[in-house]
Amino acid sequence: xxxxxxxxxxxxxxxxxxxxxxxxxxxxxxxxxxxxxxxxxxxxxxxxxxxxxxxxxxxxxxxxxxxxxxxxxxxxxxxxxxxxxxxxxxxxxxxxxxxxxxxxxxxxxxxxxxxxxxxxxxxxxxxxxxxxxxxxxxxxxxxxxxxxxxxxxxxxxxxxxxxxxxxxxxxxxxxxxxxxxxxxxxxxxxxxxxxxxxxxxxxxxxxxxxxxxxxxxxxxxxxxxxxxxxxxxxxxxxxxxxxxxxxxxxxxxxxxxxxxxxxxxxxxxxxxxxxxxxxxxxxxxxxxxxxxxxxxxxxxxxxxxxxxxxxxxxxxxxxxxxxxxxxxxxxxxxxxxxxxxxxxxxxxxxxxxxxxxxxxxxxxxxxxxxxxxxxxxxxxxxxxxxxxxxxxxxxxxxxxxxxxxxxxxxxxxxxxxxxxxxxxxxxxxxxxxxxxxxxxxxxxxxxxxx
Ligand code: ASP
Numbered sequence: 001x002x003x004x005x006x007x008x009x010x011x012x013x014x015x016x017x018x019x020x021x022x023x024x025x026x027x028x029x030x031x032x033x034x035x036x037x038x039x040x041x042x043x044x045x046x047x048x049x050x051x052x053x054x055x056x057x058x059x060x061x062x063x064x065x066x067x068x069x070x071x072x073x074x075x076x077x078x079x080x081x082x083x084x085x086x087x088x089x090x091x092x093x094x095x096x097x098x099x100x101x102x103x104x105x106x107x108x109x110x111x112x113x114x115x116x117x118x119x120x121x122x123x124x125x126x127x128x129x130x131x132x133x134x135x136x137x138x139x140x141x142x143x144x145x146x147x148x149x150x151x152x153x154x155x156x157x158x159x160x161x162x163x164x165x166x167x168x169x170x171x172x173x174x175x176x177x178x179x180x181x182x183x184x185x186x187x188x189x190x191x192x193x194x195x196x197x198x199x200x201x202x203x204x205x206x207x208x209x210x211x212x213x214x215x216x217x218x219x220x221x222x223x224x225x226x227x228x229x230x231x232x233x234x235x236x237x238x239x240x241x242x243x244x245x246x247x248x249x250x251x252x253x254x255x256x257x258x259x260x261x262x263x264x265x266x267x268x269x270x271x272x273x274x275x276x277x278x279x280x281x282x283x284x285x286x287x288x289x290x291x292x293x294x295x296x297x298x299x300x301x302x303x304x305x306x307x308x309x310x311x312x313x314x315x316x317x318x319x320x321x322x323x324x325x326x327x328x329x330x331x332x333x334x335x336x337x338x339x340x341x342x343x344x345x346x347x348x349x350x351x352x353x354x355x356x357x358x359x360x361x362x363x364x365x366x367x368x369x370x371x372x373x374x375x376x377x378x379x380x381x382x383x384x385x386x387x388x389x390x391x392x393x394x395x396x397x398x399x400x401x402x403x404x405x406x407x408x409x410x411x412x413x414x415x416x417x418x419x420x421x422x423x424x425x426x427x428x429x430x431x432x433x434x435x436x437x438x439x440x441x442x443x444x445x446x447x448x449x450x
Pocket of ligand 1: 047
């Protein structure tokens with residue numbers, strides 16, 4: 001039994017949806033599909049989710065919402081007409097959006113409710129299309145499926161007891177269930193979305209809930225590559241990668257699979273297959289609990305994520321001061337800032353955070369003020385424009401000389417390493433570098449290891 005998730009590029013227009021129908025029709029093991037909102041049809045196009053966000057912006061800034069609303073409906077209209085399915089769906093879609101715009105007053109709740117409609121409308125449309133082809137298909141809402149989440153807008157977390165309800169999906173008599181991705185329902189009945197790209201998370205939750213044998217993630221790529229294909233011309237195609245390695249690479253920007261989607265799968269050891277809707281015969285990269293290691297390929301991939309800020313501070317005998325780190329973290333917590341990494345030395349410590357948390361507010365200045373006041377460091381320095389470079393591979397553990405190969409390759413490109421970190425498991429190394437060094441670093445590392 002498989003769960004298949006189809007991303008926005010796989011559902012961006014009628015032709016793509018027809019491909020999805022034939023994939024589902026030809027594979028009787030696919031019992032449940034999870035769908036995204038229609039994505040971009042070409043480079044300059046806009047994703048439906050972004051159109052819904054724009055609708056929300058118009059509403060809350062007091063601008064006219066009519067144009068934005070009709071543009072969204074037109075996207076669905078063209079798909080509905082090309083697939084020759086019942087146009088009355090469009091009236092339902094319009095009524096729903098208008099109801100939300102008038103009835104939901106809380107801005108954050110309205111944003112999540114509107115954003116969720118991209119996948120919800122698509123799931124309704126796709127199940128109607130499947131029925132028109134004679135499939136026994138059924139639309140199942142996240143509410144009916146039992147996806148209960150925390151009431152944390154744009155950052156929903158699954159309530160673990162949901163898995164018992166989700167398991168009941170196995171008893172549905174229909175051949176295919178079509179479930180919208182990206183959101184769940186909180187205990188006060190609100191629609192709450194996962195982080196952006198979160199339809200993968202729904203897919204993983206459903207796969208775990210029904211204990212699927214395989215979770216297939218359909219996008220427009222068949223493989224995960226050792227490095228970003230936008231930087232390296234012919235990057236090495238990864239055949240098999242473990243959850244742990246994938247987690248590290250997904251964290252640092254391997255866009256093909258959401259890092260939060262791995263956790264539910266990891267718990268039940270459900271393997272993931274990356275598949276391409278445009279080339280479904282290709283068996284793509286498989287994400288598995290364990291893999292055989294090739295000593296000649298210690299590193300499986302590199303990724304680099306931009307947009308980080310660090311606060312570094314120095315204080316003599318910092319190591320002897322009880323509670324020093326806890327007090328810094330308390331200050332961050334008071335300002336609702338999460339940190340990503342914390343490399344440290346005997347007398348210094350750096351805290352690395354995502355820079356977007358400081359956009360449009362003065363919390364960074366306030367945090368620095370508080371640290372100076374409460375912890376009295378000898379010096380404190382803020383650096384932005386940082387990128388985190390990850391070198392990942394289970395094969396690196398217990399192999400001598402990997403760090404020296406990495407640093408020599410970076411030195412060859414005159415990349416200054418600002419900070420570094422390696423966990424004791426030795427399967428991932430992280431280097432903080434200046435963002436301008438991102439591409440030269442990936443190129444140099446690829447050359448060295450592949
Ligand atoms: N439609 C949502 C987004 O664009 C979720 C997804 O596609 O996975 O973020």
